[in-house]
Amino acid sequence: MILEIKNLSASVEDKPILKNVNLRIGGGEIHALMGPNGAGKSTLGNVLIGHPDYKITGGQIILDGKDITYATPEERARAGLFLAFQSPVAVEGVRISTFLRIAYSHLHPDEKIVIADFNKRIKEAMKTVGLDESFISRSVNDGFSGGERKRFEILQMLILKPKMIVLDEIDSGLDVDALRMVAEQLKKYFSKDVGYLIITHYQRILKDIEPHFVHVLVNGTIAMDGDRTLSDKIEENGYDWLKEVA
């Protein structure tokens, strides 16, 4: 699976945020996206999934050769795209088991779901990500702590099995054990068919899952592309030197 982002520009409430962003993520590739607060990283994630509040003003998004620039969020999800949200929203009264079952039936239409088996799978995945089994009958993110929400995003990835995965600060707000678990699961899930775009502020997660490429977004533009060493440089020097480049 290949995700190509070509000259992508986007605005929110008529305010231009992304300007000519170019990225190409292939299967079996891990990319990290870094950048100062407010640079537009989450905006990129939202634009990629087709969030209706974000308007694309130029460029293209191509997933496996198919232009999905103006596709609906569900079409993109069904094509294999997944975003782990920076701040997942609570959906009151919508039970996790029901939600995941409907989602799965769309993402894997050829598979027949046996409810009992499927719920068992969810419960096992809950154990894996460190959520209590009883969460299966809770509502989506409702009353979840920050860390529980992040764990639940990983759980959804494990259950729904997407191919092109954007992780928006999956490492923020996690305790050390959770951080280790997330890194471990991401490593385990990774394959030559899976592409990751890991949005992060921290070195820590990149030590566990080594990115093949590091990109830095400043002011809505990719200011620099590089390898692992680029993140080290940022850790040492911050972003100011890049702002001049951009």
Place this chain on the structure above:
Amino acid sequence: MESTYVNKDEEIDRLINDLKSNGALDYGFHDNINPVYSTGKGLSRQVIEEISEIKKEPDWMRRIRLHAYEIFMSKPVPTWGPDLSGIDWENMTYYSSPDEVKATNWDEVPKEIKDTFEKLGVPEMERKYLAGSIAQYDSEGIYNSLKKEWEDKGVVFMDLDSALKRYPDLVKEYFAKAVPPSDNKFAALNVAVWSGGAFLYVPRGVHVDMPLQTYFRINGEATGQFEHTIVVADEGSSVHYLEGCTAPIYSKDSLHAAIVEYYVMKNAHGRYTSVQNWSNSVYNMPTKRAWVEENGNMEWVGGSLGSKVTMIYPSSYLRGRNATTSNLNIALAGPGTVKDTGAKAIHMAPNTSSKIIAKSVSLGDGKSIYRGLVRINKDAVNAKSHVQCDALLINDESVSYTMPHDEIYEPTANFTHEATVGKIGTEELTYLRSRGLSEDEASSLIVLGFLDDVMKEIPMEFAVEMNRLVKLEMSKMGAVG
């Protein structure tokens, strides 16, 4: 607890799929049945005499009817609520009976009518979940059953006309007591022309652990249905009574003006659940009231889904010490319809408590109004009441109002009120859609999620109905916004 919950969701999904595959998704169909007896169009003293005559009822009932008719004529159509000018009083048929059927076995019911109830899933529901069942078609109850176990314990469950013949004194003791004809114009009309409805009597100490149900079907065009239901839960007993209703879609409007009188005696527990899914050509104006005595508990659970205009405010009169009541209500105001719904709790004794939870969803230009009354009388020492109304607006033109009336005359009373109005959120929708759910699915899940705390309280078969309707309405709406 939690795991049965997951199963309930699944069971609902399964039942909905069953319904889909049976093709029983549209209740708007009608039967071509000519009534065997009808009083024709319009209302007069003579029509009332005629109804009384057909029913061969005691003279006291005839006199109550005529008295109620006078009250009906003297009261103006209420103008404080929704527009009722569309009710065509002159061209309404006030009594219409399909046949002189009083079946106790579905095979005795005329085929076309039986098929209708089959399509509505009534006999199946009865087999699976119910202790007893009545089916009413236009003005008359045509089918009645009660499992032997309950009959042996002295439970009485039959249409009110039959009860009036078999147990005239018992009926007389309760008829039009909690809801007298002077209460309001529609109650007066009901007492004047009532026909059908259920009579349910549960003797002292008997706990009926399966629900009993009446299913009401209006078939005729511009036909009134005026059933009168009486439930008596005698001391220390408990019972759950259910009602479901549907009607075909017509160009001329029908009127449904029912009365439900629920008597919850000392230490008894009464529950009433109704889901009405009248078509958009029905004015639904019932009066429902419970008298709750010492230590008694009354629960109202209602779903107002269909109809053109609905005005309904189930009331609990907490007459004895420690009497309690809860009222959970869901109103779904589809495009072009008005739901003026709410609840009343009248605290007349010390330590009484009430809880009212009302949830409304307005779609398109649908209008939902919460109208409620909590009265805590002087000397209702330490009475407690909590009211919560939440409204969800689906479209920009959707409307919701909240009109609570609180009359608190007792200084030791504890009264709280919460109200929220929300729109279906883009963030929630997008989150669900980003996992592959269609916009319809996402919005129906959100709506059902909003209704969840009431949905939990309703029996499975009604939850299915509610679920199905919300999904149907959401898919009809297309894009949300």
